[in-house]
Amino acid sequence: MEEVKLIGTWPSPFSYRVIWALKLKGIPYEYIEEDLSNKSPMLLQYNPLHKKIPVLVHGGKPICESAVILQYIEDVWPQNPLLPNDPHERAVARFWVQFADNKVPCIWRLFRTTEGDEQEEAKKESMEMLRALEEHGLRDKKFFGGDKIGIADIAFGQVAHWLEMIEDLVGVKLIEAHTFPHLHAWTKNFKQVPIIKENLPEYGEMLVYFKRARYNFLATRGLGI
Amino acid sequence: MGEEVKLFRTWSSRFALRIVWALKIKGIEYETVFEDLSNKSPLLLQYNPVHKKVPILVHNGRPIAESLVILEYIDETWKQAPLLPEDPYERAMARFWAKFGDDKVLTSIWSVFIKQGKEQEEALVAAMENLKFLEEEMKGKKFFGGERIGYVDLALGCLANLISVFEETIGLKIVDEEKLPLFYSWMQNFAEAPIIRDNWPPRDKMLVKFQALLDAAIASSSSS
Numbered sequence: 458m459e460e461v462k463l464i465g466t467w468p469s470p471f472s473y474r475v476i477w478a479l480k481l482k483g484i485p486y487e488y489i490e491e492d493l494s495n496k497s498p499m500l501l502q503y504n505p506l507h508k509k510i511p512v513l514v515h516g517g518k519p520i521c522e523s524a525v526i527l528q529y530i531e532d533v534w535p536q537n538p539l540l541p542n543d544p545h546e547r548a549v550a551r552f553w554v555q556f557a558d559n560k561v562p563c564i565w566r567l568f569r570t571t572e573g574d575e576q577e578e579a580k581k582e583s584m585e586m587l588r589a590l591e592e593h594g595l596r597d598k599k600f601f602g603g604d605k606i607g608i609a610d611i612a613f614g615q616v617a618h619w620l621e622m623i624e625d626l627v628g629v630k631l632i633e634a635h636t637f638p639h640l641h642a643w644t645k646n647f648k649q650v651p652i653i654k655e656n657l658p659e660y661g662e663m664l665v666y667f668k669r670a671r672y673n674f675l676a677t678r679g680l681g682i
Numbered sequence: 683m684g685e686e687v688k689l690f691r692t693w694s695s696r697f698a699l700r701i702v703w704a705l706k707i708k709g710i711e712y713e714t715v716f717e718d719l720s721n722k723s724p725l726l727l728q729y730n731p732v733h734k735k736v737p738i739l740v741h742n743g744r745p746i747a748e749s750l751v752i753l754e755y756i757d758e759t760w761k762q763a764p765l766l767p768e769d770p771y772e773r774a775m776a777r778f779w780a781k782f783g784d785d786k787v788l789t790s791i792w793s794v795f796i797k798q799g800k801e802q803e804e805a806l807v808a809a810m811e812n813l814k815f816l817e818e819e820m821k822g823k824k825f826f827g828g829e830r831i832g833y834v835d836l837a838l839g840c841l842a843n844l845i846s847v848f849e850e851t852i853g854l855k856i857v858d859e860e861k862l863p864l865f866y867s868w869m870q871n872f873a874e875a876p877i878i879r880d881n882w883p884p885r886d887k888m889l890v891k892f893q894a895l896l897d898a899a900i901a902s903s904s905s906s
Contacts, residue, residue: 505783506815518771525777532770548746548755555748556732589732 458514461486464500465617466493467658468666470615471523472511477611478530480652482537504565524554527608539608550609553594553601557612560586564615564631568623568671571680576627583631590616591637599646610643614653617644622663626671687712690726690738692719694883694891696788697749697841698737702752703836706877708760750780751831765833779819779826780837787812791841794856795848795892796899806856813862820864824871835872842869842878847888851896 461477464484465472479486491500491510492591503512503519513520513529520529531539540547564583570576590613601609616632621644624630634641648654689705689712691698705712717726717736728743729738738745739752739769741759746752757765768772790812793805816838819826826834846857846869859866 515771520771520774520778522778522781525774525781528777529770532773544755544758545741545744545746547758548751551751551754552746552748555751581826593732 458485460514461487462514463487464489464503464512464514465510466491466492468663469510470619473512473614473658474523474611475513475526475530476656477614477653478527480656481539481606482534483532484530484534489557524558524612527554527611531608539602539611541602541607549604550607553609554612556589556594557609557615559569560589561615564620564623567627567629568667569625570583570627571672571675576629580629580631587594587631587637587640588618595643596638600643606647606653610647614647616640617647617653618657618660620644622660622667625664626668627663686709686740686742688715688740689713690715690717690729690740691736694716694888695736696844699840699881699883700749700753700836701737701739701756702881703839703878704756704765704832706765707765707831708756710756710760712849731893743879750784750837753836757833763830765827765836767827767832776833779816779834782812782815783834783838787816787838787841791845791848791856794854795852796896798900798903802854806854809856810861813857813865817862817865820868824870831872831875831878835868839872839878842873843882843885843888845869847885847892851892 461479461484463472463475465475465488467490476488489499491497493510496508500510500512501508503514504510504521507523511521511523511526513526515529515533520526525540540550563579563586567576567579567583570579587655594609600606601613620631624632632641632644648657687705687710689698689701691702691714693716715723715725717723719736722734726736726738727734729740730736730747733747736749737749737752739755740746741755746755753765766776784868789810790805790809794802794809797805826829826838831839849856857866857869873882
């Protein structure tokens with residue numbers, strides 16, 4: 458099998474999407490930690506357009522954009538499939554992956570706010586997004602993928618682990634058992650899956666990292682915390 | 683075969699056009715349902731409760747939303763005239779470029795159209811940077827899909843018509859044949875391909891629509 462490398466950063470949920478997919482399928486790979494404040498020539502060569510992580514390099518050929526990487530991994534290594542067999546169900550799974558990319562970023566907008574109108578707006582957007590997941594995505598299933606996790610669960614990983622950190626730092630509670638019962642249960646169930654449980658950034662370390670990042674961001678806007 | 687295929691669309695939706703083209707390229711018979719987005723039908727809301735938008739493909743009663751997702755579904759369900767390449771790496775590249783088109787290219791070109799003055803100049807610089815990446819990707823190819831129109835061509839295809847509508851409306855050249863010769867040729871080749879040529883929204887209606895959008899944008903920016 459050709460060599461597989463993953464260029465990522467330890468706090469990034471997008472990096473983890475790829476780690477989870479590779480580990481769920483038992484694909485050996487070399488992990489390379491990137492310093493985004495000092496981008497390596499390798500990153501700039503492999504992702505000249507976006508200059509971002511994650512980048513998967515398979516047999517020397519780079520693939521960028523985590524959602525594209527997930528599909529690529531599924532296409533190349535069919536064992537332990539992340540997508541269902543039925544074409545309509547596959548389309549539904551892909552719909553939710555796209556939703557994860559287009560709509561979940563509102564939680565990061567929330568992360569970058571302090572109290573005020575902007576925060577209220579970001580909170581409202583985030584709640585609507587979570588409502589869509591609860592009522593239309595997850596409904597009464599254990600996972601987005603059904604009985605087992607699939608590509609959509611992996612795509613929503615941010616909501617299971619990173620959102621809790623955002624809630625702590627911003628001082629808001631979005632997912633509660635009485636408001637989002639299925640989603641609340643999902644966040645617990647997802648993190649209990651052995652491969653996921655063994656491959657998450659440590660919460661305390663993550664909190665320290667993102668607290669500093671938030672502080673720095675707000676400072677550049679002349680806002681204190 | 684007893685297949686029932688319906689496409690919910692509006693007359694001008696560039697995302698719905700992707701689906702029209704894909705269905706016609708593959709020779710799939712379908713029924714069109716035109717939606718009035720200012721008065722959304724109960725069926726639309728039932729079939730796409732999350733986004734409440736078009737296009738929606740309904741195949742034997744089962745709905746699919748999001749145009750790029752629909753294109754993949756069509757390609758997996760009807761195998762003739764494949765849109766995506768077979769090779770996994772080439773497929774990944776196709777998905778990458780389509781995503782780049784949606785995330786960056788379309789929005790940057792829209793900014794050139796809708797903004798004025800200094801903001802427009804800056805938007806044009808950003809749009810050119812994005813288009814240069816596409817220009818590079820076109821080297822040695824007639825279409826992004828190679829010899830035939832493929833997934834990326836359909837994803838970017840609306841630009842082949844929309845850019846000229848924008849240019850005419852704002853009186854500014856966005857795609858200069860000298861600066862972007864390959865992309866310029868692609869726009870011509872794509873727009874003139876038989877199936878595409880016969881399935882554009884009427885140009886006069888497009889010009890009216892976009893002039894109205896531009897007028898509204900100028901009015902709201904001068905009143906604020």
